[in-house]
Amino acid sequence: MPIHGLDPALLAAPKPPHFDIERVIRPNIQALHPYRCARDDYQSGILLDANENALGHAIPRSGGTEIDDMLDVDLHRYPDPAQVEIKARLAEMRLGARDKHGHVFLGVGSDEVIDLLMRVCCVPGKDRILTTPPTYGMYGVCAQVNDLEVTKVPLRVEGGAFQLHVDRIKDACSSDPSIKLIWLCSPGNPTGTPIPLRDIKEILEFPGFNGFVVIDEAYIDFAAEGSSAAKLATEYSNVCILQTLSKGFGLAAIRLGAAIAHPALIQVLTNTKAPYNISTPSAMLALQALSPKGLEGMRANVKTLTTSREALLREFATPAFTQLGVGASLGGNSANFILLPILNRQTGEPDSQRAARIYKSLAEERGVVVRYRGNELGCAGCLRITVGTAEENEVMLKRFREALENM
């Protein structure tokens, strides 16, 4: 059955040749005729088609605050369902060409795209996904919501390496054709470790797996140049890269995430999404963020945060911390956080109980909230600390030392 709105020529000669999208996307989704509205055909005139409120909103102006500018926007109209300009700017930034906007899908944060990918590919109660713990928790949560079992192929965790077991991933997929999605996170959360592109390509080209390989690049802006797999989406039909404006761009509040993939998958996601998922205020802010000046500002902020990350790593490696039982950081340190093991002061071994006590004392007695990750695979005793502002980092280091001294 042809995928609605898709030029069948786009399905000819996929790379890799074994990949068949029509065996991955659920039949009910392939058959879907997306929601249509009159505005798809007519955008001007007296618009009495969508049951909007003709009088507009009634939010009072407060006089001179930034929100007043926003109140002049057509907030009573439904937003543009296509948002082509945002997609074109993302395509230019990530793929080097505006006209590749057909490779981009926009979601309400990457969290919406994570759920949508499971819904379009996996039959509840039947299909499975594969994850590589330790990893981002939402893959498991969305799998459970969608009634999907999870096959776990842990990362190689020894010494905080956090690398893929490519052969084990291949074995798991070839012995279970119900696995439809492989979830990789690069740089990983909580590992901060980028996945080498050669490992990703090896999985993409493995003929024993006919599904999508999803690479979640939420933290990619903090990693070294050349770490992103985004450009593979213009070459391979079976890869989907997730990105977000929540991290490098500092826009977690506007909820804007993106999938970058072959136009066939983008068409399927577009057919399935709620028609007006990206709000007009979010779209306006995203366009500004993706303007030349916005990009310049984002890159400057990323530079400041990565410089602070390195300074924090140096500080935690000094005797002032190591003598109090802070171990060498784990993982690749290529995101806007660091992962630190707390050690037992007698044995020198990672100590999750001590880490949990420090976590609680930091939050409840010292006003600093970090994340306890001691229960994650390969992360015994670990706390994950987001890089803050210079002032926040300074206070955090001081309070951290106090907490270490006291427990």
Ligand SMILES: Cc1ncc(COP(=O)(O)O)c(C=O)c1O
């Ligand atoms: C790996 C990873 N992916 C996705 C997300 C969610 O991003 P968004 O804000 O775009 O939904 C997060 C948030 O922490 C994350 O760590």
